[in-house]
Amino acid sequence: MRKLLAAEFAIWTKPLGSVTEADAMVFNKDVRATLINYLLLYDQIIIPTQNFLVVPVLRLVLGEEAFDYLLSSKVIVLARVAHSFGYAGGGSGLIFYTVGAGPKSATGINLAYLSYLQVDKAIDQVLEVTLPVSTADRKKQLAKILNDNVVQVSTEKLGNEVISETYADIRSSATFKEYFGLRNKGRPLSDLLGIKKDQVRMYAPEIQNDEAPEIDSVLRVAFQNWILGIAGACDALEITGGPLSQDVLNSKVKRYNLLGKGDQAFTEMQSISGVPDIGKGFAMDEISIQQIIKLRESKEAVQFRKWLERAPVGETVNETLERFVASLGPSLVDKLPLKILRFFVTTGAGLLLPIAGGTVGGPAGALAGRAASTSLSAVNTFLFSKWFPRQSPKLFLQQLKVEHQKASQTKAPLVPPPSRKRSR
Known part of the structure; x- marks a missing residue:
């Protein structure tokens, strides 16, 4: 089974912009096209999440019927991670933590706490405050689908692995050694300059910390290992969308196919065979999600994914395309x-x-x-x-062309408004 960890669809909890990011994804044609191509390319798409804010995005992009079907059949799986990580002062270094309401906190729903609530409570709250608006019965139906199909990643195991891997990556990199040695020579990685004993810095790449750039670097490396750890926990051998640097990945590339070029190769193969980009066709409302699902479940599509699965780990776009050209006969x-x-x-x-x-x-x-x-x-x-030959991808690409032609005169419904119903 081809499993993909699609990290670009994760909407991480951060000080600023989580909900705004969800809104923007709904109308981003590239996001919509990529999701559709992944549905055709992979047997299972795993989306990491803390706060379930990707749920309204998927509902608005796919529509209710397709959303229910793709999650219930585990084509799309949400991998829930209920903790965040940061860097604590006083020699603590990298830590994993949760956040909760204090005794004087205001009552009501707070989107900032979604990442740390139990799965069922987080799902109930995200359905309550996001679009599309749902009836009470529909909320119960959605809650059951989500609760039954969410995979919970063990934070304790993941946290220990992330911390040890991050420190190991930094110590084994000549680039990192030189960089950290400028101001922190002789200091342990858990006790870097630029943070007070009673402070914790959370991972927030959109906020620059000029006083402690080394700590930001540790957190960036930790985030990369966090993505890798989630992929490993979900048995996903391919990852896309993560900000993965070559310095960190050189020691890991043998374990994962991290090039993330499958979607690009697929689009180029469509072009070579004279087929319009199906993902873009969906994004432009030229082909419906029902037609996409029909294509995905066809015998040709299944054989196409099996053909792609035989690709050697680390295969480049050119190599994928060369195999395709060779398969044409x-x-x-x-x-x-x-x-x-x-x-x-x-x-x-x-x-x-x-x-x-x-x-x-x-x-x-x-x-x-x-x-x-x-x-x-x-x-x-x-x-x-x-x-x-029955297993040649050419057959599937021919079917893509036929289905796209059928849909050329059928327009999909317009996308609803942004995913936020109200902020709290």
């Missing part, structure tokens, strides 16, 4: 030198349009143009052959 492209094949792949036009002879200098340009033109008819002829 006999054509002159398959017989070209690798250098020419790479040129076709990266231009995204190898099986669409003849490449002008001047694009590549000398005889190679003429050969490329003739091959691209000839290969198009060769592939189209071979496509309808009864001997065409």
Whole structure:
């Protein structure tokens, strides 16, 4: 099963902007397109969450019926992490913590506390204060779907791993050693300068701390390990959307496919086969979520995901596309030198349009143009052959093209207003 941790859909608890971020995601066409492509590319999409603010986003983007179906069938899974992490003074260093209401706190719903409530209470509150507005019966139905299908990540185990991994990453990096040695030479990583004994700094990348940039660096590395830890807890071998730096990931890349290029390769493969980008089609209201689900569950889509799953760990976009071109069947492209094949792949036009002879200098340009033109008819002829291999992704891409053409005259409903009903 292809599992993806889609970290770009996580709306983390932070001092400023969590709800505003949720609102913005609803109308972001790139976000909508990416979500749809992930539905076609992966068997399961895991979205990490603290506060469940992604719930109104998914309801508004997908619609109620599709939301219920995709969560109930565990195509989309919410992985709940109920703690946050920070850096404490007085030699404590990295810590995990929760926040709760004090004896004098105001009563009522407070979105800032959603991250630390029990799952059922957090779900009830997010349904109460966000759009779409729901009846009492609908809230009960949604609460049951969410409670039954949320995965809770063990914070105690995750916290210990994040702390140890973060310190190990910093100590083993020559870049980090040099940076931390400028002001904190000889000091333990748990007792850096720039914080008082009674202070705790939470991870908030949108707020710059000029007095203790090293502490911010520790928190950034910890956040990367936090994402990796959530992926590991959910058995997700692919991660997208996390701010993962090469310095931190060099020692981890053998365990995870962290390139996050699958969606890009999929879009380029659609282009190569003359298929409009289906994710963008959905974002532009040219294809409905019902048609997307139909495509996702087709035999061709299942075979396509299995084909992608066979990709070696760390495969690049070009390598994915080369495997795709090879799977299309006999054509002159398959017989070209690798250098020419790479040129076709990266231009995204190898099986669409003849490449002008001047694009590549000398005889190679003429050969490329003739091959691209000839290969198009060769592939189209071979496509309808009864001997065409059943597991080739070409079949799925052909179906994508047909479904997109069917939907070209059907407009999906307009997206409702932003996800916030009211703030407290």
